[in-house]
Amino acid sequence: EKAEIGLIGLGTMGSNLALNIAEKGHRIAVFNRTPARTQAFVESAGALRDMVVPCGSIEELAAAIRPPRPIIIMVLAGDPVDQQIAALRPVLAANDIIIDAGNANFRDTMRRFEELDGSGLTFIGMGVSGGEEGARHGPSIMVGGTPESYARVEDVLTAISAKYKGEPCAAWLGPNGAGHFVKTIHNGIEYADMQMIAEIYGILRDGLSMTPKQIAPVFAGWNKGRLESYLIEITASVLEADDPKTGKPVVDIILDRAGQKGTGKWSVIEAQQLGIPATAIEAAVAARVLSSMKDERLAAEKAYGANTLKFAGNKDEVLGDLELALFAGKIAAYAQGFAVMAGASKEFGWNLPMPTIAKIWRAGCIIRSQFLDTIAEAFGKADRSTNLLMVPAFVEIMGKAHPSLRRIVARAAEAGLPVPALSSALAYFDGYRQGRGSTDLTQAQRDFFGAHGFERIDEPGAHHGPWGSGS
Ligand code: NDP
Structure with a gap:
């Protein structure tokens, strides 16, 4: 047969x-x-x-x-x-x-x-x-x-x-190319998801001096709530595991040098090509690259002295903030991933179905989660090109979550703990919701040195500044 x-x-x-x-x-x-x-x-x-x-x-x-x-x-x-x-x-x-x-x-x-x-x-x-x-x-x-x-x-x-x-x-x-593009962005989002989880683990370990065995139940607990996902679940399992050779927690004997095969980098390259900000994904890819420079990092730690700053705040209160900060960071990263797909959809004429993409990511894949069901439902009612941050259900969720992200990023900065993906996610959110930003100055500078012109707020057309010969 x-x-x-x-x-x-x-x-x-x-x-x-x-x-x-x-x-x-x-x-x-x-x-x-x-x-x-x-x-x-x-x-x-x-x-x-x-x-x-x-x-x-x-x-x-x-x-x-x-x-x-x-x-x-x-x-x-x-x-x-x-x-x-x-x-x-x-x-x-x-x-x-x-x-x-x-x-x-x-x-x-x-x-x-x-x-x-x-x-x-x-x-x-x-x-x-x-x-x-x-x-x-x-x-x-x-x-x-x-x-x-x-x-x-x-x-x-x-x-x-x-x-x-x-x-x-x-x-x-x-x-x-629609299927392979979506898979690439899936992996880019996966990089951001994993990096933000690692940053939170870093705060728990170095900022709050918790052991892997103490951190494991924190993630296990989060896995019962809004963060429920495969990656949070395996994080708890990983932190529970001991190394058979030394009896130490496995994470403590693993070299902090991350590998990558290229799909994260492709996501970032395509985002740049399309002109769509995907800063949390970029930060995650860069964090893996920086992690691979182990010898240089050890030398720099020696040159500047090991970090001795402390993470401020009461532990229970910080734990609550960390959960919500991770959630807010995740929302911003997913918003970027979906925005990149919306950009590609337009560029290549694919008409990508965002709710369907969220739906087929709810099980089977590495970023599977409860959260994707929320996204699928929210996107179901929105126009395909809407930024996730502007989908009404998410305006409400993010409105409640971003203050925690802000406190955690601020405290991490004060404590000298790197949180590149979380802080990029926060900066993206703050930039996105700022009606008047500061690139008026950038435009003025571009006009000053290159006569690139600028738009006025009170009159249409291209204008130049009163800078004399430079203009
Ligand atoms: P493996 O390394 O386990 O297997 C590679 C396969 O490719 C082998 O069958 C090998 O054949 C074959 N191969 C390599 N070079 C050639 C060649 N020149 N001509 C013919 N066959 C060749 O890889 P994976 O199964 O992990 O990955 C396969 C694909 O799936 C990759 O594109 C990977 O990125 C993708 N993928 C992997 C995931 C994972 O978690 N591992 C998840 C999702 C996608 P031979 O035995 O002769 O060497």
């Missing part, structure tokens, strides 16, 4: 996705560049072995699938994807669908759509989030392509996706 679907790339994500697909009753043909990995995969398939057709070559893979063939590529992003597409082209036929499910840069996805245009083959660029566990038991799936091509794979994608109260976390979001 022929397989219904194919998959290339049996690494961490591909092998788990293949088992997920097989488990949902879809016979799947698989191929991996290194045959040993295919062998190991087949041996690990257990009860699902009968649903899997191992293939030793791309030709064998194509022959094993019933046309029109949907084939998922889940390999390292970049050149390997182009290589697999090139290898597939001669063995596929009209109407077959190539689905790139890796973390592609959406600009590569746009190019691949163009390259396959007129070939008779259909292409889908699909963002998948949820890590290994999500791939195996239900990821969040963000699809870019034609609605017709999505309709052809919708059944299998909704079957393998996560469910939020029964609703599948898989959706068609727009043409060509």
Whole structure:
């Protein structure tokens, strides 16, 4: 019996996705560049072995699938994807669908759509989030392509996706690069979310002198309220864990040098290209970069002396403020992420459905949370391009939360504790809600040295200042 679907790339994500697909009753043909990995995969398939057709070559893979063939590529992003597409082209036929499910840069996805245009083959660029566990038991799936091509794979994608109260976390979001773009911004938001949690942990550890074991229940408690989310949940679990080798809390033996694979950076680059402020995400990416400069930081600590400033305030009162500060920072970061998507939607003509995006992020993905349900509901009633900070439900929520963010950022600054993402989020909010800012001066300077002109508040048109020869 022929397989219904194919998959290339049996690494961490591909092998788990293949088992997920097989488990949902879809016979799947698989191929991996290194045959040993295919062998190991087949041996690990257990009860699902009968649903899997191992293939030793791309030709064998194509022959094993019933046309029109949907084939998922889940390999390292970049050149390997182009290589697999090139290898597939001669063995596929009209109407077959190539689905790139890796973390592609959406600009590569746009190019691949163009390259396959007129070939008779259909292409889908699909963002998948949820890590290994999500791939195996239900990821969040963000699809870019034609609605017709999505309709052809919708059944299998909704079957393998996560469910939020029964609703599948898989959706068609727009043409060509839309799915991979949304996945990139998902990751950018994830960077900001994680960085703000780490900043709050830093305040609890260094500002309030709490141990990991004392901090864990704080996060566990927050996970029962408005901050309920996967990232807060795992933060509590991480802080509880001890290192088997030394018996110390695991976090205390982990080097404070963060890695990154590039999707956060892409979010920031695209935000800059689109002219949309995404400062909390930028701060989070920069914080990982600064963290990697461990030797330089140690030298600087020596040069300036270790920080001995104290965090002011009564502990219980500070704990309440920290929770609300984290929530306010999160709102600003999500507002920025959604604003970047709104900007791209306009630029590329995607008409991205914001409530749907919030909905398919409610389960399966790394940033899944209760909060996304609130966003989905609030966005449901708003125009697609509205900034989250201006959606009525959020005007009320943020109105109550920002004073806590302000107190925490101020106290952290006084105590010499870095809170780059939280303070960027606050500065964004303060700038956003300030009807008259201070760039009147910037405009004057630009006109002074470069004759760039400025607009007047009382008269239309371009004007120049009375600066003499410079103007
Ligand atoms: P792994 O490193 O586990 O596996 C990589 C796979 O890519 C292997 O099957 C490997 O084959 C294949 N590969 C690499 N180079 C080539 C090539 N030149 N030609 C053919 N095949 C190649 O990666 P992951 O499963 O973690 O990631 C796969 C994709 O999914 C990436 O785009 C990643 O960014 C994305 N992703 C990963 C997530 C995660 O949590 N890990 C989450 C969401 C997306 P071989 O065995 O022959 O080396």
